[in-house]
Amino acid sequence: MFSFKPLLTALALMLSLTSTSLLAQETYTIRLAETWGPNSPILGETPRNMAAMAEKMSGGRLQFRIDSSNKHKAPFGIFDMVKAGQYDMGHTASYYYKGSIPNAMYFTTVPFGMIAPEQYAWFYHGGGMELMQKVYQPHGLLSFPGGNTGNQMGGWFREEIETVEDLQGLKMRTPGFAGEVMSEVGVAVTNIPPGELYSALERGTIDALEWVGPALDFQMGFHQIAKYYYSGWQEPGAEVQFLINEKTWNKLPPELQEILRVSMRTAAYDMYIQSTHESGIAWDRMKEDYPDVTHKTFPPEVIEALREATDKLLAEAAQKDELAKEIITSQHDYLQQVRQWTNISDKAYLNSVSSE
Amino acid sequence: MFSFKPLLTALALMLSLTSTSLLAQETYTIRLAETWGPNSPILGETPRNMAAMAEKMSGGRLQFRIDSSNKHKAPFGIFDMVKAGQYDMGHTASYYYKGSIPNAMYFTTVPFGMIAPEQYAWFYHGGGMELMQKVYQPHGLLSFPGGNTGNQMGGWFREEIETVEDLQGLKMRTPGFAGEVMSEVGVAVTNIPPGELYSALERGTIDALEWVGPALDFQMGFHQIAKYYYSGWQEPGAEVQFLINEKTWNKLPPELQEILRVSMRTAAYDMYIQSTHESGIAWDRMKEDYPDVTHKTFPPEVIEALREATDKLLAEAAQKDELAKEIITSQHDYLQQVRQWTNISDKAYLNSVSSE
Numbered sequence: 205m206f207s208f209k210p211l212l213t214a215l216a217l218m219l220s221l222t223s224t225s226l227l228a229q230e231t232y233t234i235r236l237a238e239t240w241g242p243n244s245p246i247l248g249e250t251p252r253n254m255a256a257m258a259e260k261m262s263g264g265r266l267q268f269r270i271d272s273s274n275k276h277k278a279p280f281g282i283f284d285m286v287k288a289g290q291y292d293m294g295h296t297a298s299y300y301y302k303g304s305i306p307n308a309m310y311f312t313t314v315p316f317g318m319i320a321p322e323q324y325a326w327f328y329h330g331g332g333m334e335l336m337q338k339v340y341q342p343h344g345l346l347s348f349p350g351g352n353t354g355n356q357m358g359g360w361f362r363e364e365i366e367t368v369e370d371l372q373g374l375k376m377r378t379p380g381f382a383g384e385v386m387s388e389v390g391v392a393v394t395n396i397p398p399g400e401l402y403s404a405l406e407r408g409t410i411d412a413l414e415w416v417g418p419a420l421d422f423q424m425g426f427h428q429i430a431k432y433y434y435s436g437w438q439e440p441g442a443e444v445q446f447l448i449n450e451k452t453w454n455k456l457p458p459e460l461q462e463i464l465r466v467s468m469r470t471a472a473y474d475m476y477i478q479s480t481h482e483s484g485i486a487w488d489r490m491k492e493d494y495p496d497v498t499h500k501t502f503p504p505e506v507i508e509a510l511r512e513a514t515d516k517l518l519a520e521a522a523q524k525d526e527l528a529k530e531i532i533t534s535q536h537d538y539l540q541q542v543r544q545w546t547n548i549s550d551k552a553y554l555n556s557v558s559s560e
Numbered sequence: 561m562f563s564f565k566p567l568l569t570a571l572a573l574m575l576s577l578t579s580t581s582l583l584a585q586e587t588y589t590i591r592l593a594e595t596w597g598p599n600s601p602i603l604g605e606t607p608r609n610m611a612a613m614a615e616k617m618s619g620g621r622l623q624f625r626i627d628s629s630n631k632h633k634a635p636f637g638i639f640d641m642v643k644a645g646q647y648d649m650g651h652t653a654s655y656y657y658k659g660s661i662p663n664a665m666y667f668t669t670v671p672f673g674m675i676a677p678e679q680y681a682w683f684y685h686g687g688g689m690e691l692m693q694k695v696y697q698p699h700g701l702l703s704f705p706g707g708n709t710g711n712q713m714g715g716w717f718r719e720e721i722e723t724v725e726d727l728q729g730l731k732m733r734t735p736g737f738a739g740e741v742m743s744e745v746g747v748a749v750t751n752i753p754p755g756e757l758y759s760a761l762e763r764g765t766i767d768a769l770e771w772v773g774p775a776l777d778f779q780m781g782f783h784q785i786a787k788y789y790y791s792g793w794q795e796p797g798a799e800v801q802f803l804i805n806e807k808t809w810n811k812l813p814p815e816l817q818e819i820l821r822v823s824m825r826t827a828a829y830d831m832y833i834q835s836t837h838e839s840g841i842a843w844d845r846m847k848e849d850y851p852d853v854t855h856k857t858f859p860p861e862v863i864e865a866l867r868e869a870t871d872k873l874l875a876e877a878a879q880k881d882e883l884a885k886e887i888i889t890s891q892h893d894y895l896q897q898v899r900q901w902t903n904i905s906d907k908a909y910l911n912s913v914s915s916e
Contacts, residue, residue, distance in 0.1 A: 263815040325837040355905035435908035459619040466613050473829040481681040484898035501908050542840035549711035552791035552857050554907040
């Protein structure tokens, strides 16, 4: 019997280590659906950046299968597909789901709202994450910031906008909440599929349109037709989102949950920085290749009219829904506080070093 | 024999799994020295945020022991201690080591340089990381961005600064490169230990001082003595750093290297966002509690003089050293490009929504 004891002990040890190891080595394949088409610059690079970090950090225990819109055919159905468990995760933008989940809208961006660093501060320190979870939790979903486009441009206009009158009857493609605000001030808002925008602008079906910013506008060619490029007011820091079905989330062991959480968080920040970089390159090139392109800011009276219309629509939304009111109030109060800091830091600095 | 085969196979399988498991379960304790004292807000929270993410993501395989300056007694000796292998990692700021490694300075911030998102874009997409590695590699070190303070304030002044003449002989505490620039324009630059700053300002030993920004200035109480709070020009986006001894780095398996890399990257971004948040709170409170505090921007003639002095010193540095020239040129060219975008996006937006 003497010689058996160590063997038995060793066997027991091995068995216990083996079971730990088998548990620890379990792999998970996460199916992710993105709103974007295949090879979509910046937006499409973000879930892939997230997946690459998560796969590498987990030593391959987290694997991802990412489907673009050409595969799942439902670019604006990500919310429903992840809710139904058809996909584990989504990469999309919450304001696309205004119809089915109206309060989601505020977590992308709001006209006259926060710029990217202010909005991240609201999400992570000002109660934003908790409010977002309050909106998504009843749907069995978790939502996380998924990348910021930076400040979006106000759009391409064939004619200069000098007064509010110039907006009356102007035919413009501008979707979402910004479109509603534009309607309020007299713009004839139309929606046109992305693939037809260039010819619609060229043929005069529309007089103006809003897309994103230099990095994504450049390849659309709008600058060849409409030379006035206006700074924005409508999407000061559009944050896209990661959605996760909470059943998938709950299945993961704590270390893989943390790997997923941190990968999403970094990929979101990374997209903001990549957008900054590529916008700089594209705007530089546009100005060089097309010296006719003229940067403009809307005159104060136009900004004032747009802001009043925004405030009116937000007040109406707050009156109709208790949770909407809570979110709008939280964002408003946070902006009041953080913007004072932005004004004496980056804004004062940028103004003091250049009058451009 | 028949009955032994499965047992032997099972044993072999267990042995192979066990060895994988033993290998995979190896833990590493990383000793990290920080410049900051114990419980240092924001700055000291950053390496702890990094460590918490890395420990959790690695399932405990990465462990950290963080020593504050009261323990290692060498707040400005982090570079040397990590180089010597006395610590595996450091959390510090590269411009503290101007003496031993002059080209490190440019990776923290440069007067009239980039703001935080511009600088992250330079690091990650504009060649900044590669240049930083060129500086640290001969010392057997890896360096990563370690958190941004945001735009630092120009400082607290007892009297208003209206002309360049007002700077002549002004006694001011302002360290580093900014101090050299201030000297160039006639300021009597002095260095005073942090603990004595308040009484030096109160007794008139100094007329002005520069610290960080509202979040860290508030607790120092300067606003109770000097009421003019100037916006900055000298540190538009000060990035602290993580340093790692490359022997430690090379010992880690690929998945733990990636966990460390991503934890540092996220913690750095997180610090920028936390700084934004806490600066907003502190500035709001300061204005409320001390209505005498007056925000100022330096007049254009003062900014012009400071900028000329900065350009002169940078040109001298570039002439003396080939690598300095490469870094200064890279930052200059990148800023030219990205700032045009910042100007038509955030700057134009911030100006159009408020004239403050």
